[in-house]
Amino acid sequence: MERIGSKMVYEGRIARVRIDRFRYPGGAEAEREVVGHPGAVAIVAHDDRHLYLVRQPREAVAEEALLELPAGKLDMPGESPLDCARRELAEEVGKAASDWLELKRFYTSPGFAEEEVIVYLATGLEDARAEPQEEKRLEVMPWPLEELEAAIEECRDSKSLIGLLLFRELRRR
């Protein structure tokens, strides 16, 4: 199929909604409402004893804070996904990592939103020079590696769940 037109119908602070027009093989055309998104990164960061998770209020979905991987949107112009991941790991949990591996790329909800997430594995951790940022109402949760199953059980965020499930598999190999 081919995109043959696009019209912005709502531009908010995060959400941007477009109506795109597509032509399919055979000539049929259709319009689709698309929620724009710059993309995001999430990081499975661990040392010999802990995974570094965060607990964060998620106003869109829940009254309670959710258990998640450190993560962030690709909202700095010109910043690569890996640099964004380095910055978020330092800002959210105060760590720097010497080794980075891309685990997976996926779309969070490809039926209506263009958000793509890249999940990284980060190891060779040390304390970052910068202090974690305080203003995000985010609590750092050093999570014992041997309690990985409990994190998977509790986790209700797609990017974090995918990262933790892939990490469980890697640890078995």
Place this chain on the structure above:
Amino acid sequence: MERIGSKMVYEGRIARVRIDRFRYPGGAEAEREVVGHPGAVAIVAHDDRHLYLVRQPREAVAEEALLELPAGKLDMPGESPLDCARRELAEEVGKAASDWLELKRFYTSPGFAEEEVIVYLATGLEDARAEPQEEKRLEVMPWPLEELEAAIEECRDSKSLIGLLLFRELRRR
């Protein structure tokens, strides 16, 4: 935290965007842009030989069709998630299942969208009475169970990836 106000700022065919106002413990207040969503279901359906996957154009994110679990939005008033899953399994792959197990509930992108997905495992499959619906530009992909790893490798949709990763784990037990 507590939601103390909500204002609809865009109502499209799928996307509805609200600005919600929250009060946090301690008294601070903040506004959040929230993309509304009715929720969705996805189904890991298999018999002794095959998983039943689908390939579907996803205009929001890609020129090519994506490999996914059968799935659908909770957009019929009064229909339960499980009834929605039964309907989608029949419509998309032409199967009925006698045994249903809820594998997981999660939010696809809790930073900005309220979409919650329930993933089911469906077994005891037989052909559904109704024919699969043709109009969705959706291709049914009976996928050999022994090639599950290749499906996980190819899959780039969060709900399908979570369903397949949880299914891989279940098969090991």
